[in-house]
Amino acid sequence: MRRYAILLTFLLLVPISATRGQADIIAIKAGKILTISGDPVTDGVILVENGRIAEIGTEIEVPENASIIDASQKVVMPGLVDASAVPPVRGDLNEQSSEITPALRISSALDPQSKVLKRIVQTGVTTLYVSPGWRNVIGGLGVVIKPTGPPRRTQEMIIKDDAALTVVMGLDPISGNRIPWREPPTNFYYRRPTTRMAIIWMLRKSLFDAQQYATSKDKEDPGLQILCSALEDEIPIRLNVRRAINIRTALKLAEEHDLKLILDECTEGYKVAEEIAQKNVPVVLGPFYYYPGSSSQYREGREVNWNNAGILANAGVKVALASGAQSQPIDLLTAATFAVRHGMPRDKALKAITMTPAEILGIADRVGSLEKGKDADILILSGDPLKVTTRIERVILNGKTVHKTD
Amino acid sequence: MRRRIFPSILLSLSVFSHLVVAAEDTQSLAIRAGRIWTVTDGVITDGVIIVKDGKIHAVGKEPDVPAEAKILDMSDKDVIPGLIDAHCHVGLSLDIFAEIDEIVSAVTPDMQILDAFDPLAEDVTKARSSGVTTVMLAPGNKNPIAGQTAIVKLYGNKMNDWVLKRKGGVKLSLRDEALMSDRRPTSRAGLMALLREQLNEGKAYKDDEYDPCGEVLKRVADGNVPAYICACTVDEIASAVTLVDEYGLKAVLIGAEKGDEIADIIAERDIPVIYAPLLLFSKDKDLKRVVKLANSGIKLAFSSTAPKTALHDLRTSAILATKYGLNPEVAIKSLTIHAAEILGIADRVGSIEKGKDADLVILNGDPLQLTSNIEMVIINGHIVYKRQEE
Numbered sequence A: 001m002r003r004y005a006i007l008l009t010f011l012l013l014v015p016i017s018a019t020r021g022q023a024d025i026i027a028i029k030a031g032k033i034l035t036i037s038g039d040p041v042t043d044g045v046i047l048v049e050n051g052r053i054a055e056i057g058t059e060i061e062v063p064e065n066a067s068i069i070d071a072s073q074k075v076v077m078p079g080l081v082d083a084s085a086v087p088p089v090r091g092d093l094n095e096q097s098s099e100i101t102p103a104l105r106i107s108s109a110l111d112p113q114s115k116v117l118k119r120i121v122q123t124g125v126t127t128l129y130v131s132p133g134w135r136n137v138i139g140g141l142g143v144v145i146k147p148t149g150p151p152r153r154t155q156e157m158i159i160k161d162d163a164a165l166t167v168v169m170g171l172d173p174i175s176g177n178r179i180p181w182r183e184p185p186t187n188f189y190y191r192r193p194t195t196r197m198a199i200i201w202m203l204r205k206s207l208f209d210a211q212q213y214a215t216s217k218d219k220e221d222p223g224l225q226i227l228c229s230a231l232e233d234e235i236p237i238r239l240n241v242r243r244a245i246n247i248r249t250a251l252k253l254a255e256e257h258d259l260k261l262i263l264d265e266c267t268e269g270y271k272v273a274e275e276i277a278q279k280n281v282p283v284v285l286g287p288f289y290y291y292p293g294s295s296s297q298y299r300e301g302r303e304v305n306w307n308n309a310g311i312l313a314n315a316g317v318k319v320a321l322a323s324g325a326q327s328q329p330i331d332l333l334t335a336a337t338f339a340v341r342h343g344m345p346r347d348k349a350l351k352a353i354t355m356t357p358a359e360i361l362g363i364a365d366r367v368g369s370l371e372k373g374k375d376a377d378i379l380i381l382s383g384d385p386l387k388v389t390t391r392i393e394r395v396i397l398n399g400k401t402v403h404k405t406d
Numbered sequence B: 001m002r003r004r005i006f007p008s009i010l011l012s013l014s015v016f017s018h019l020v021v022a023a024e025d026t027q028s029l030a031i032r033a034g035r036i037w038t039v040t041d042g043v044i045t046d047g048v049i050i051v052k053d054g055k056i057h058a059v060g061k062e063p064d065v066p067a068e069a070k071i072l073d074m075s076d077k078d079v080i081p082g083l084i085d086a087h088c089h090v091g092l093s094l095d096i097f098a099e100i101d102e103i104v105s106a107v108t109p110d111m112q113i114l115d116a117f118d119p120l121a122e123d124v125t126k127a128r129s130s131g132v133t134t135v136m137l138a139p140g141n142k143n144p145i146a147g148q149t150a151i152v153k154l155y156g157n158k159m160n161d162w163v164l165k166r167k168g169g170v171k172l173s174l175r176d177e178a179l180m181s182d183r184r185p186t187s188r189a190g191l192m193a194l195l196r197e198q199l200n201e202g203k204a205y206k207d208d209e210y211d212p213c214g215e216v217l218k219r220v221a222d223g224n225v226p227a228y229i230c231a232c233t234v235d236e237i238a239s240a241v242t243l244v245d246e247y248g249l250k251a252v253l254i255g256a257e258k259g260d261e262i263a264d265i266i267a268e269r270d271i272p273v274i275y276a277p278l279l280l281f282s283k284d285k286d287l288k289r290v291v292k293l294a295n296s297g298i299k300l301a302f303s304s305t306a307p308k309t310a311l312h313d314l315r316t317s318a319i320l321a322t323k324y325g326l327n328p329e330v331a332i333k334s335l336t337i338h339a340a341e342i343l344g345i346a347d348r349v350g351s352i353e354k355g356k357d358a359d360l361v362i363l364n365g366d367p368l369q370l371t372s373n374i375e376m377v378i379i380n381g382h383i384v385y386k387r388q389e390e
Helices: A002-024 A115-122 A196-216 A222-231 A244-257 A269-279 A308-314 A332-341 A346-352 A355-361 B002-024 B122-129 B188-204 B212-221 B234-247 B259-268 B284-295 B313-323 B328-335 B337-343
Strands: A025-033 A041-049 A052-057 A067-078 A080-082 A125-130 A138-145 A158-168 A237-241 A261-265 A283-285 A319-321 A378-381 A392-397 A400-404 B029-037 B043-052 B055-060 B070-081 B083-088 B132-137 B145-153 B163-173 B227-231 B251-255 B273-275 B300-302 B360-363 B374-379 B382-386
Touching (some): A025 A378, A067 A392, A080 A332, A115 A125, A115 A392, A115 A400, A125 A158, A138 A196, A269 A283, A269 A308, A308 A319, A308 A346, A319 A355, A346 A355, B083 B313, B122 B382, B163 B212, B188 B212, B188 B234, B234 B251, B273 B284, B300 B313, B300 B337
Parallel strands (some): A080 A125, B029 B070, B083 B132, B163 B227, B273 B300
Antiparallel strands (some): A025 A041, A041 A052, A067 A378, A125 A138, A138 A158, A378 A392, B029 B043, B132 B145, B360 B374
């Protein structure tokens, strides 16, 4: 009798453990796998276990308990990495009360319920960099997040906090500032900078202050502490530049202080492509177009050159394509498609929305390509990714399907 | 005899409530009640509460009634402890457009809300008539560090009798209201940077150079006094939780309307919640949220935020919550003992127990029914309200 009881419990237990295993292992049978890091694989299989890629290749035994996603007529590629995305943050992205706010962390203002996140997932982006706004000369610290969920939780989304320090050399910081001329200053907007030279001056002054602080350190200051970390290359500097003249200044400043730079936007980068390549500074391009009548702060760099990406890439610059932190961004696949049309090599364009931004953000060990051991961030596409008619059919994030089209 | 006395008391209540009732000061009461909701020890049917010197002397089926005690026959009525409004702004002259935010500066931990409290204000009388006997007064939401809250009884002879805690804790606001276009902070991230900066300063504060703000911030940063953090949406609550994790604040969430979305995160850290008022015209899906919050093991209190909403909304909140599935026992506890525990005054108020303050509310039916009316309110053994028959 007892034996039967034991047998019965076994019989009951077996199906339970089987269903559990099913949830853990996913096998994606793909027609074509664009691994990005290596050559494309035809008729391959990706095994996903515990949110990571366990196995990838052509001759892989699929475990019996694995749930199978049939993509044998589809193209599979890694989830896209957006190095400059629309921030899922409510309200103002800038702390307008001061021009120098290095201690401002955009990670502490993330809104997990933001509708932006849903849209970002739909465009195939599984990792994104969120930056403070460009209104301040030194804006603050950005964060790398994954739009995990739902339900989405701030604490679970963050994969790299303090990822980079946002610094702006473009003309954005002067917008809103006023000169106290014939009138007494009434609020904090009566301040420097109101010219391009003052922007550079403030930047130099801040770096000087940080150097002073590094030697004396008489009173603890979190802002200067962060600038010190940037000077010691612990935190990279994301420098927003548009005009060629600014890019030259940026490169000079980087040389003076031995800074670890990443150039943002870089609208006129094509004019100084060789110099950027020589200094080995990576570039995050985008946004790619401005809507007519968009905010007046974009007085510079309105003319967008689609062949910018191609020229920079061919000169040997490490180029990432990003949607750009504006309200109606272009999606990354379209950006790559147009970049190829205007002269960017195909393989570099695909890398520019996956591997390269992952390297620039310093998370290439986790995302950016389909390799064994990396996070299972996978896109299943109806066809070639660089075709306008191709659509994203399924987005898998950390091994879980987060978006699916019928 | 009693009939003639009470209208006269009532009349005087409306004008000089605290002065006239004081005449009855030394009287003991014996309240014979149909049902006594002790809150901590179940419901006693046909029991008696003996009130002596403003405290509850005895509760039970048949306690010894002192000879001199005045007997109140409430044998068809329900008696509950005085309700606690864990977050409101009564008596702060808001009805005549006074402000409760010192918005010139964003950081005002040295402001004490009690200094703005007028015990003779009309809404205090109204609060008593809706069964509220203890309130936490708080500054508004427009300053990230708004000031010190106070916990007061709504009755007393002298100011000292009113005040349970002059410095109840410090109110922080993570709401959008705390952002202004011409004052620091202007952004959500800037708000958090400012709070971190202030808490760091508080941690580093030394007594040798007296600074009223620094002293208060130190006690908050060290977790010695509660931080009442106003946060309603998911991102605001997530920010609040971040601060709790970083500094080990003794935090209490105020509002937390969308708290159910991250209820497990709040419950994990044992952060109690003073929930925003539930209103009759709120949407179903919003009214359901509080139930999920309570079911995930979070200690809950209700608030009316009066005079922004009506004072009777405190009891209505609990009633509406039970309509959507909140356990009635939890609902009544949230109005009384849980609120007292969250505010740190459970040794004085929050239940009908021997030794606690005689704050009692007498209703003509189940307290969790909208149809029940409040018949009488007793604070510190004094009858401060009696319903007038129409």
